[in-house]
Amino acid sequence: MSLARSREPADRERLLAGIVDLCDASQVEGCPAAPEVRILLDSIFMTLVVEAERDIRARLAERLADAAWAPAALINILALDEIEIARPIIARSPVLQDHDLIRLLVQATLEHQIEIARRPELSPAVVEAILAKDESAVLTALASNPTAQVSPDGLRRLVDKARDVVALRSPLARHPSLSSDLAEQLYLWVGRALRDALVVRFQLDPDKMAQAIEASLRAVHQGSTAIDTPSLEQDEDREEMEAALVEKLDAAGQLRPGYLLRVLRERRLPLFLFALARLGQFDIRQVRRAVDSNRPELLALACSAVGIDRSVFPTILDHVRQLNGGRPGGGAEAARKASGAFGPFAPDIAAMAFRQAVSAA
Structure with missing residues (x-):
């Protein structure tokens, strides 16, 4: 009672911990709470959690992540909390049902959607909802989840998406449900290391696959659309080299904002990203999402955050659109409004605004 009367955060946390201990003990003893007691517990938890500080909510989420008795309303509120608090709830809580997810x-x-895609034993209904959203980062997390109940059609849709989303290729090549037919399709889009792994795993005919790649490249060079094959710029090996180059430049102190315009002029979009x-x-993934959107202001916020001048941005946007199929879209009017991202605020504010905007886009 004295803890309940206190408004101190430490006392509130002790009160929460004491109630959790009582509920855990009742569960172990096989004495589930009566309906009226559960209603009272729900009310107590909700009242205390609404007023609790962040650190207290985080520790409570970790305590309740495995509790089957936890109030459903409370679990759903914690699952919507900031991601560091929500992560254990989303990953493990048996209280969350398909409709909740x-x-x-x-x-x-x-970030929450990615954690959902990583949750063990995802049902077909949740998997279908993830596929329907068609969010590249979430699809990649789903492809990396070997326990998710992905249907053969769902796996085919993921492999089709891997044509454009490089991050999908590696987890799909290792997916336990990948079929030989889908492996042959995926083979055309992956780098050399993954090709070798697919040949060994599915006993693919190297000569046959080499002919398929040659036919695909020939179709691209001839401008044919009969075989839809990604650009060589999207090859997995190339992107790994680009990322390594950027890392080395940064380590040597040679990575500066002016480098961005230089690589765009060299038509090297992956290196720019x-x-x-x-x-x-x-x-x-946030940067890719920005350049693939219909909101050039997202790219403008990112450029503002790294010190690009307002006067340079139109040139950058024009180069990116030329190399990225006209994206980010929105036309000339959206490009004009994007200049508002270069407001009178510090780069760290622009970076924060970019992260929030691209997550909400």
């Missing part, structure tokens, strides 16, 4: 996919941030991500300390 699907609602989270609609309401929560990109990795360099922008490194300079701004962004996730490469």
Whole structure:
């Protein structure tokens, strides 16, 4: 009672911990709470958690992540909390049902969606909801989850998506449900190391696959659309080399904002993306999402965050659009409005705004 009367954060945390201990003990003893007691517990938890500080909510989430008795309303609130608090709940809570996870996919941030895709034993309904959202980073997390119940059609859709999304290729090549037919399709889009692994795993005919690659490249050079094959610029080996080059330049102190325009003039879009991500300390997936959107202001915020001048941005946007199929879209009017991202604020504010905007996009 004295803890309940206190408004001190430490006392509130002790009160929460004491209630959790009581509920855990009742569960172990096989004495589930009566309905009226559960209603009271729900009310107590909700009242205390709403007022609790961040660190207390984080420790409570870790305590309740495995608790089958935990109030559903409380678990759903914690699952919508900031990602460091929500992560153990999303990953492990037995209280979260399919409809809860699907609602989270609609309401929560990109980071929350990625954690959902990583959750063990995802049901077909949740998998279908992830596939329907068609978010590259979330699809990559799903492809990396060997326990998710992905249907053969769902796996085919992931392999089709891997034509454009490089990050999907490696987890799909190792996916336990990948079929020989899909392996042959994936073979055309991956780097040399993954090709060798696919040949060994599925006993693919190297000569046959070499002929398929040659036919694909010939079709590309001839301008044919009969075989839809990605650009050589998207080859996995090339992107790994680009990322390594950016890392070395940064380590040597040679990676500067002016480098971005230089590589665009050399028509090296992947190198631009990795360099922008490194300079701004962004996730490469966030940068890719920005340049593939219809909102050039996202790219403008990223450029502002790394010190690009407002006067240079139109040239950068023009180069990116030329190399990226007209994306980011929005036309001339959107490009004009994007200049507002270069406001009178510090680079760290622009970086924060970029991360928030690209997660909400």
